[in-house]
Amino acid sequence: MDVQGKLAIITGSGMGLGKAFAIKLLEAGAMVCISDVDEATGEKTTLEFAEKFGNNRVHFIKCNVLEKDDIVNLYEGCEKHFGRSVDIFCNNAGINHVKGWRLCMDIDIMAVMECAEYVIDKMDKRKGGKGGLIVNTASIAGIVVGWNRESACYFVAKHGVVVLTRTLGTSKLLKETGVKVQCICPSFADTNILADIGTQAFSAVEKKFGLMTPEYVAEGFMKLVTKCNTGDAICIVKDVPPFIYNDMSKEFVMFLGIGAKLFKAAFGVELFTPQHQMAFFLMVFILANVLLHFLTSFLF
Template sequence: MDVQGKLAIITGSGMGLGKAFAIKLLEAGAMVCISDVDEATGEKTTLEFAEKFGNNRVHFIKCNVLEKDDIVNLYEGCEKHFGRSVDIFCNNAGINHVKGWRLCMDIDIMAVMECAEYVIDKMDKRKGGKGGLIVNTASIAGIVVGWNRESACYFVAKHGVVVLTRTLGTSKLLKETGVKVQCICPSFADTNILADIGTQAFSGPISDVGGMQGFLINKIPILKAAVEKKFGLMTPEYVAEGFMKLVTKCNTGDAICIVKDVPPFIYNDMSKEFVMFLGIGAKLFKAAFGVELFTPQHQMAFFLMVFILANVLLHFLTSFLF
């Protein structure tokens, strides 16, 4: 999509990734409606953007994505202010697991679904809309497995965002509604989400509040350093470069992965093909060896057999050419 002259809404864009996404869109000639539950932060960011890009290209509307009325007011208020239809809706608002699993799930997947369903209906060409693009902020956590019980809700929610994107991001839905759905899956980025995790990770049964605050302030940089050493820590601006590649170059249903010092890449869903492959292996092993349960050990043996067979076949075919 060419974003020049397009109108975008970004939830959770007062700071962090959402703010970085907004900057990239504005630099490319789009108009952006900033949205955040923190009104002071959102207005500060909007003022900053207005001074750089002009008052006519940026606007702020407070929104709590947990409230359907706020979502409706955001969308309709944006269109009323700019006097035109929304072209891009970025489902970016999110939190980590620190404030509890239920709130994490409510914001990181339930609100994303609420927004996606509402926005598709508004953009639907069959209902008078003009089509458009929905970009969901997922995470590498939406692809890999979580590391502990406390973080499980975050990984579950982000997996949900990736699956939601792929389920809605089909060529059939695009043809019917004119709406593309994509998601971005960044690894660790230097945002408040990481700082919140640091606060939880290093907090303990300390009775003195002042002492606890000093303890946390001293330890959070240690967490960042450890994350950066093991995984690489990206700036929001670095992630935003991948976001623009997703918006301008990728297809509906695409999930783009952003990893430190690695070119952005599309992570395709091969689950159906993989299940079919394993199903074939299970049937062959039962017929040949009487295997009733196709375990990972059997699967590895099957992979090895297929690999050897493929190499033999390749060697046989190339022998006729050389």
């Protein structure tokens, strides 16, 4: 998508990743509605942007994503202020696990679903909308397994965001509604979500993985928005070029299903365990190499 002249809403954009995303969009010629539950922070950021990019290209609306009325007011208020339809909606508001698993789940996945469902209906071409783009802020935590009981809710929520993105981000839905759905999966970034996990934990993460700046993550965000397809999940990792992480689960399940059938027929295996699976992978690898050698012998 060419963001020049487009109108974007970013939840949780008073600081951190959301603020960095807003800067990139504004620099590329978009108009941005800043939104945050912290009114003072949101207004301060909006004033900063207005001085740099102009009052006509930035606006602030307070929003608590846990409240449906706030979401509606944000979307409709943005369109009323700018006098045009929203083109990009960024589901960015989020917290970590520190304030409890229920609140973490409510904000990091339930509110994301609430916003996504509402925005798709507003953008739906069949309902008078003009189509558009939804970008969900997920995380590498939405791809990998969690570390401990305390942080389990955060990993579960972010897995949900990735699955939601892939489920809604189909070519069929895009064709029907005109709405693309994507997500960004950054590794550890120097934001408040990481800052309040405790000094010791923060230091351990910084030492083991390194921290990305919000600006670094925002560069990947722009690649997602401008170059990627619906349903894409882009991974942002320190000192690594951004890459798309495709979902191969269906193909992998089919592959294991074939292996399970073959092992039952050949060896009477009733439960296809990881040990059996490794043996199957090895057999397939050897067979593939034999076939490749056989075919190339005729060509060369």
